Amino acid sequence: MPRHISEHNAEEIADLFTAVARDLHRYASRLVQGDRTASDDLVQEAFHAAASDWDDLRGREPGQQRAWLFVVARNKVVSRWKAAARVEVGVEHLEHRARASAPEDTWDKAVCDLTLQCCRKVLDRMLSTRYEVAHLHWYEQWSTREIADLLGIAASTVRVHLKYSRDELAAALGPDLLLTEEPVMPAGKEEAS
Template identity: 25%
Template sequence: MKRSATSEITVEGAAGDGGAPDAAPGELADRLEAYRTELTGYCYRMLGSAFEAEDAVQETMVRAWRAHDRFEGRASLRSWLYRIATNVCLDLLKGSRRRARPMDLASPASVDTPIGTGLPEATWIGPVPDARVLAAAGDPAERAVSRESVRLAFIAALQRLAPRQRAVLILREVLSWSAREVAELLGSSVASVNSALQRARATLAASAEAPAEPLDDSQQELLRRYVDAFERFDLDALTALLHEDSTLSMPPYALWLRGRADFLAWLRGPGGGCAGSHLVPVAANGRPAFGQYRADGLPWAIQVLDVADGRITGLHSFLDTERLFPLFGLPLRYGGPKPA
């Protein structure tokens, strides 16, 4: 389904079954829209794609609009919307292969390995702008959990779960729903929910990665130095910023590299086109990220960084610029730094 604006929800709903008798169309649209960000975050965790998540939420909104006159209020509007969103996601996941990162599919390659042919978009977990999935305000502890739960590594771990287990774990562990609430949403029993949660936790424990560190002053300085070194293409300066086991991945290609030596060898060789790049800061997956433009001003990649122990441990470079740059609100040609 094509993504639509709020006004388009109203038009489509008016053409369908109509709104609830106790809510004017504009009021109902506003009530539904209030849940868009958190629902998008939920669907992104379920599906691993920002584009699929937005489509799933749009379908949720349309279904809610059309059925709102039959909503009896036995559950909260929020719970009802999550029930619809869960059903939409489970339908989308029927028969589909799980999305992954390059490192989830194969062993690291060497810098001399041919890059190969790009794989279809449905193969990969994609990045998502923080503003689409994370609340701008709220309890700091809850916001920290939310940021951690949209990290690429966590999304990749979720994709290893069966779809219903995935829903149970997100609702229980990320959104703090009770087992009874989740059972009601899924039309299941509390015992079944607890069993699914136990199995999901065991699966995630086997593939867990260390939690991300908070973006404090030292990390901000690390990022400043990274931008400076990358834009000057000073590989000696970049060497000091990379962890010895740092990784480089470049979806839609399956090839990925591990180790500072191969990382830098790639930049000196096949990645030499990065010389003269401009980096524009964005926020993705709860982590620091950049829109990378080539020296000629054309978009090259969305970079999402992993940082730990004062070093850059991973660079995920997503090359589908035609779709991703508009998603992040970036122009398709570099116009220079924004005025201070």
């Protein structure tokens, strides 16, 4: 909880809220796939963080304050994704064990479980933007263009992040792991960057 906020600081934060909240809410809504309650919470958490760090944030230019809020919102969503992914791997592991009935199934499922756990560890060590791109593409099944629009980066940058993600996974898991590449678009049909 932020300590008591002075009246002057409260006015400055209220001015920032008036200037940024609408765009931040729109961004937060895209991050949480339109969940109104979750996007409201995300905006509240970002401004709560701003109030907590106001002594550092107040001296920045308005554009830097805005960018700071957007980064806080994105990082909070990424943290939630990572926490959810760790839980999901554990649930998948238990589901695989429960479904395994024959000895050959047990071996295949054990190898699959270990591979998934290794993949999760590699993903958790990735840079936050690369993790976001990999998660949105492979887990959420978003297209390169959708990810680029959400993150405000070029589609070619998304493809580079995906390539490096595949390379990191291949290095950790060995050459036997089949990682599919982005489909190559025919000439003249490239996604706009």
